Amino acid sequence: MKRNENLTRREREKQKQREDMLAAALTLFSEKGYHNVSMQEIAGKAEFAIGTLYKFFRNKEDLYKTLMVEKVDSFQSALTAAIEDADDEIEKLRNYVRVKAALFQADAPVIRLYFAETRGASFNVRAGLDNEIRKKHEQFLKKLALVFEAGIRKQRFRKIAAPYDLAVALDSLTNTFLHLWLEAPELHPFPEDPDILLNILFQGLIEIDP
Amino acid sequence: MKRNENLTRREREKQKQREDMLAAALTLFSEKGYHNVSMQEIAGKAEFAIGTLYKFFRNKEDLYKTLMVEKVDSFQSALTAAIEDADDEIEKLRNYVRVKAALFQADAPVIRLYFAETRGASFNVRAGLDNEIRKKHEQFLKKLALVFEAGIRKQRFRKIAAPYDLAVALDSLTNTFLHLWLEAPELHPFPEDPDILLNILFQGLIEIDP
DNA sequence: CCATAATGTGAACTGCACGTCACATTATGA
DNA sequence: TCATAATGTGACGTGCAGTTCACATTATGG
Numbered sequence: 001m002k003r004n005e006n007l008t009r010r011e012r013e014k015q016k017q018r019e020d021m022l023a024a025a026l027t028l029f030s031e032k033g034y035h036n037v038s039m040q041e042i043a044g045k046a047e048f049a050i051g052t053l054y055k056f057f058r059n060k061e062d063l064y065k066t067l068m069v070e071k072v073d074s075f076q077s078a079l080t081a082a083i084e085d086a087d088d089e090i091e092k093l094r095n096y097v098r099v100k101a102a103l104f105q106a107d108a109p110v111i112r113l114y115f116a117e118t119r120g121a122s123f124n125v126r127a128g129l130d131n132e133i134r135k136k137h138e139q140f141l142k143k144l145a146l147v148f149e150a151g152i153r154k155q156r157f158r159k160i161a162a163p164y165d166l167a168v169a170l171d172s173l174t175n176t177f178l179h180l181w182l183e184a185p186e187l188h189p190f191p192e193d194p195d196i197l198l199n200i201l202f203q204g205l206i207e208i209d210p
Numbered sequence: 211m212k213r214n215e216n217l218t219r220r221e222r223e224k225q226k227q228r229e230d231m232l233a234a235a236l237t238l239f240s241e242k243g244y245h246n247v248s249m250q251e252i253a254g255k256a257e258f259a260i261g262t263l264y265k266f267f268r269n270k271e272d273l274y275k276t277l278m279v280e281k282v283d284s285f286q287s288a289l290t291a292a293i294e295d296a297d298d299e300i301e302k303l304r305n306y307v308r309v310k311a312a313l314f315q316a317d318a319p320v321i322r323l324y325f326a327e328t329r330g331a332s333f334n335v336r337a338g339l340d341n342e343i344r345k346k347h348e349q350f351l352k353k354l355a356l357v358f359e360a361g362i363r364k365q366r367f368r369k370i371a372a373p374y375d376l377a378v379a380l381d382s383l384t385n386t387f388l389h390l391w392l393e394a395p396e397l398h399p400f401p402e403d404p405d406i407l408l409n410i411l412f413q414g415l416i417e418i419d420p
Numbered sequence: 421c422c423a424t425a426a427t428g429t430g431a432a433c434t435g436c437a438c439g440t441c442a443c444a445t446t447a448t449g450a
Numbered sequence: 451t452c453a454t455a456a457t458g459t460g461a462c463g464t465g466c467a468g469t470t471c472a473c474a475t476t477a478t479g480g
Binding site for chain 1: 383
Binding site for chain 4: 220248249250260261264269270
């Protein structure tokens with residue numbers, strides 16, 4: 001986030017306009033998908049003429065890419081902070097689930113879009129963006145894996161799988177359950193307590209002595 | 211699968227043509243996504259004229275929908291059989307993982323497409339199809355939940371979460387890990403033994419006495 | 421072998437969406 | 451106040467993709 005200080009009134013206005021355009025685009029993309037939204041429509045929703053939209057973004061893909069990269073970056077840093085802020089490994093994981101839940105709740109449209117283009121195919125938009133997002137996601141998974149690795153090293157966790165695989169598993173489970181909650185909160189309310197989700201990992205389904 | 215008997219040569223030929231068209235469409239859709247494939251292209255790949263394509267399918271969406279529903283149906287019935295064929299609950303789950311892995315391996319293009327449109331957004335194509343697929347998926351999850359429920363009732367499983375949630379978790383984990391394997395088999399080879407995946411659920415990460 | 425039906429073909433029609441640009445409007449500051 | 455620059459506008463050019471349909475080709479069976 002850039003500071004608003006040291007900017008002329010005009011610059012602040014332009015920034016606001018840019019944000020409005022991105023917001024309009026985000027809503028439309030997340031509602032209807034990249035291909036089913038026209039630049040005309042975005043301009044209309046943001047209350048600008050198409051020409052103005054093109055003054056801010058080279059083309060549709062640039063607009064989309066800008067949108068996604070900005071959002072993904074902010075998500076990644078929030079999640080990274082979440083697993084770095086606590087000392088205890090278990091608390092790190094709880095933090096992760098809590099923060100991720102909050103992000104999902106606060107920014108449902110982006111989340112939907114993120115899933116659409118990330119989990120979905122690698123072809124919805126040009127490959128370039130997708131790779132960038134995948135790379136960032138991969139980076140985060142590696143950080144999450146370090147938490148599991150440390151936990152296992154300190155013998156707080158049993159080594160039921162490779163650290164990276166555990167990170168993938170946790171990522172997958174949180175995505176799925178949060179997604180469930182996002183799409184049908186009345187059927188699948190998401191619990192406040194992160195342990196309800198984490199217990200699926202923490203406790204074993206079958207009683208096995210080590 | 212319809213029997214090929216009792217069909218005239220012509221009818222068999224037409225069926226073959228239909229299959230060729232669907233196969234060409236499948237490959238292209240899974241490579242480039244619904245919106246980035248033209249009917250022209252599909253016709254070309256299947257070695258027919260566009261007009262012929264339209265003799266078989268009302269329009270592009272009909273073609274796509276036919277394709278997906280046929281495939282999803284066959285997947286669902288294979289997976290349903292997998293969890294019904296064994297008696298023991300644990301074996302049912304192992305069967306499920308094994309069969310799903312085989313399906314992923316055998317039909318990678320469809321799987322990619324399935325993920326693209328199912329996991330992704332509910333808007334890549336018209337809502338109709340998506341809902342139909344979601345409904346089928348939901349049905350299957352309920353069947354899978356019954357396995358967990360029975361296992362818990364018979365005290366073969368500890369009740370670490372609601373049966374439906376366990377079904378969701380297993381579905382999510384298999385999707386994620388199989389997807390990983392599908393996209394980068396050299397980095398993440400999928401193991402033959404289904405327990406390597408199931409252990410994440412079966413064993414608890416933290417030692418907790420009941 | 422030929423008349424008729426069934427099937428296959430692809431040029432052309434239609435509409436839409438991206439992106440441009442000449443002009444209109446608004447802001448600046450001398 | 452007004453000349454000049456900066457910004458905003460939306461009609462239009464361009465190309466592409468879905469769909470149609472009149473005609474060509476092939477099959478049927480008498």
